[in-house]
Amino acid sequence: xxxxxxxxxxxxxxxxxxxxxxxxxxxxxxxxxxxxxxxxxxxxxxxxxxxxxxxxxxxxxxxxxxxxxxxxxxxxxxxxxxxxxxxxxxxxxxxxxxxxxxxxxxxxxxxxxxxxxxxxxxxxxxxxxxxxxxxxxxxxxxxxxxxxxxxxxxxxxxxxxxxxxxxxxxxxxxxxxxxxxxxxxxxxxxxxxxxxxxxxxxxxxxxxxxxxxxxxxxxxxxxxxxxxxxxxxxxxxxxxxxxxxxxxxxxxxxxxxxxxxxxxxxxxxxxxxxxxxxxxxxxxxxxxxxxxxxxxxxxxxxxxxxxxxxxxxxxxxxxxxxxxxxxxxxxxxxxxxxxxxxxxxxx
Numbered sequence: 001x002x003x004x005x006x007x008x009x010x011x012x013x014x015x016x017x018x019x020x021x022x023x024x025x026x027x028x029x030x031x032x033x034x035x036x037x038x039x040x041x042x043x044x045x046x047x048x049x050x051x052x053x054x055x056x057x058x059x060x061x062x063x064x065x066x067x068x069x070x071x072x073x074x075x076x077x078x079x080x081x082x083x084x085x086x087x088x089x090x091x092x093x094x095x096x097x098x099x100x101x102x103x104x105x106x107x108x109x110x111x112x113x114x115x116x117x118x119x120x121x122x123x124x125x126x127x128x129x130x131x132x133x134x135x136x137x138x139x140x141x142x143x144x145x146x147x148x149x150x151x152x153x154x155x156x157x158x159x160x161x162x163x164x165x166x167x168x169x170x171x172x173x174x175x176x177x178x179x180x181x182x183x184x185x186x187x188x189x190x191x192x193x194x195x196x197x198x199x200x201x202x203x204x205x206x207x208x209x210x211x212x213x214x215x216x217x218x219x220x221x222x223x224x225x226x227x228x229x230x231x232x233x234x235x236x237x238x239x240x241x242x243x244x245x246x247x248x249x250x251x252x253x254x255x256x257x258x259x260x261x262x263x264x265x266x267x268x269x270x271x272x273x274x275x276x277x278x279x280x281x282x283x284x285x286x287x288x289x290x291x292x293x294x295x296x297x298x299x300x301x302x303x304x305x306x307x308x309x310x311x312x313x314x315x316x317x318x319x320x321x322x323x324x325x326x327x328x329x330x331x332x333x334x335x336x337x338x339x340x341x342x343x344x345x346x347x
Contacts, residue, residue, distance in 0.1 A: 007051040009090055016045045021086040025105050027051070028093055066101045067126040068315065069147075073133030073155075074109040075227075084257060084304075085132050087287045088153060091308035092130060099316060109135045118146035128315050131155070134196050151315045153307060155198065156327050162314040164328045166302040168198075168284065169205050171332035174300040175254055175282045176209050178334060180218065183343035184252040184280065187220045190236045190264060192228025192256040199224075199256070202284070206254060221250060228256050233263025241271055251279060251343040258285030261297050265339060276341035286335070295338035302330035 009027060013020040018038070026042045070092065076085055089105070096103050104126070106112055118126075129147050131140075134155035141160065143150060150161040157163060179187060189206050193199045203222070210218050223239045225232035233255065240250065255261035261283030265275050275281055275295055282298040283290070290297035310328055318326055 007046070007049045009051070012042065012046045012049060012051055015049060016042055018042065019086055021089045021105075024086075024090045024093055028097075028103070067121075067124065067128075068096055068101055068103045069121060069126050069129045070103055070105045071112060071129060071131045071135070071143075072105070072108045073131070073135050076108055076133065084154075084259075084285070084287055087304050088132055088308060091304055092132075092153075092311060095308050095312045099312065101312075101316070103130075109139055112139075114139070114142040114146055118143065122146065130311060130315060134198055149315060151311050153311050158325065158327055160325065162318060162326050162328075164307050164311045164314065164330065166284075166286075166307065167329045167332050168202060168301075169209075171284055171300040171302075172202065172205050172254075173209050174332060174334040175284070175298070176206070176213065178298065178336060178340065179252045179254070179280060179282065179343075180213055182280070182341065183345065185218050185343065186250040187218065187252045187254055188240055188250045189220060189222045189224075190233065190253050190255040190260055191222065191224035192226075192232050192260050194224050194226060202256065219250075225260075228260050230259050230263035230266070233260035233265075234267040235263075236260065237264040237267040237271075241268075241273070246273075246278065249273075249279065251345070252340070253279060253281045255281065255283035258283045258287060258289040258297060258299060261285070261299075261339070262289065262293075265295065265297070275339055278344060280340040280343070282340050286333075290335070290337065298335065298337045298340040300332050300334045302332050306330055 009023045010020050013023040016023065023042055026039050027046060070089065072085065093103050106117065127147060128149040129143060131150065131152045132154070137157060137160070140150070140157050144160060152161055152163040154165060155163060156165055189203060191199055191203055210220050223236040225236055237253070253264050255264060261281050265281050268275055268279055273279055284301050285297070285299040286301035286303050290299045307330060310330065314326060314328070
């Protein structure tokens with residue numbers, strides 16, 4: 001008999017019309033922040049598609065379990081959408097389950113009160129925490145009053161806790177070098193999340209690396225947005241097109257992430273510009289998003305699976321004594337795909 005193909009949480013999310021993070025939250029047994037109607041809709045669709053829902057221990061057994069809290073940075077939510085952190089959340093939870101450790105999403109920084117919640121969570125066996133994204137240093141210090149074992153993904157607090165990051169300077173260098181080698185001398189930095197330190201760091205790194213390639217006489221422009229979604233990518237692309245005609249148009253967009261790159265590509269296509277024949281588009285990303293539709297996007301970053309495995313390793317296996325925090329920077333790799341090619345002037 002032919003085996004039925006396994007169904008992923010992503011497929012369930014697409015069928016229901018909600019985020020992958022929300023599906024992961026419900027199917028991993030967390031229902032406290034979800035309405036009964038949404039819970040039933042997700043579980044019903046999962047069963048219909050053939051997804052195997054794991055059985056989770058009842059709450060009275062939690063004190064005997066190894067339980068990890070998951071906290072999201074401000075601006076994220078289970079009802080919203082961040083492809084990178086949705087992907088990270090599912091991978092972290094899967095890796096924890098592989099290690100026979102349960103997890104619970106605690107919400108986002110703006111709604112989380114460590115002094116109120118953490119003493120109660122510790123009483124049921126939660127003594128470890130993974131933070132997804134950049135939160136305030138004040139929040140880290142408040143958490144550390146109650147829980148010493150903390151790992152942050154995609155941010156760094158060298159004197160406070162462990163962290164796992166991509167070597168973003170390497171990722172940006174790979175993208176810029178790829179474009180320069182393809183003849184591009186006029187680029188646009190398409191930035192998002194400008195309220196975060198990470199945005200400024202990425203932009204400053206881009207500027208530095210462009211300056212180091214002074215023999216190529218590279219010009220660059222900057223467009224930026226408060227967020228980093230598809231819509232923000234479209235808005236930034238529109239700003240560039242409105243400021244140029246095809247003769248003066250930059251030949252390449254370097255985007256904050258894959259979502260902004262996809263949004264920029266969609267707008268360029270609607271405006272009649274060809275990717276990559278007229279404009280190459282690249283981005284910082286290594287989720288599955290760049291290859292969900294054509295043109296596949298040229299990206300550079302560390303693999304998300306590696307990031308999540310290393311974060312769980314640090315959480316469960318590393319010492320937590322003061323002044324012994326480990327800050328991992330994982331190597332980036334370049335994936336050249338359909339969205340980049342030779343600059344217009346040398347085709």
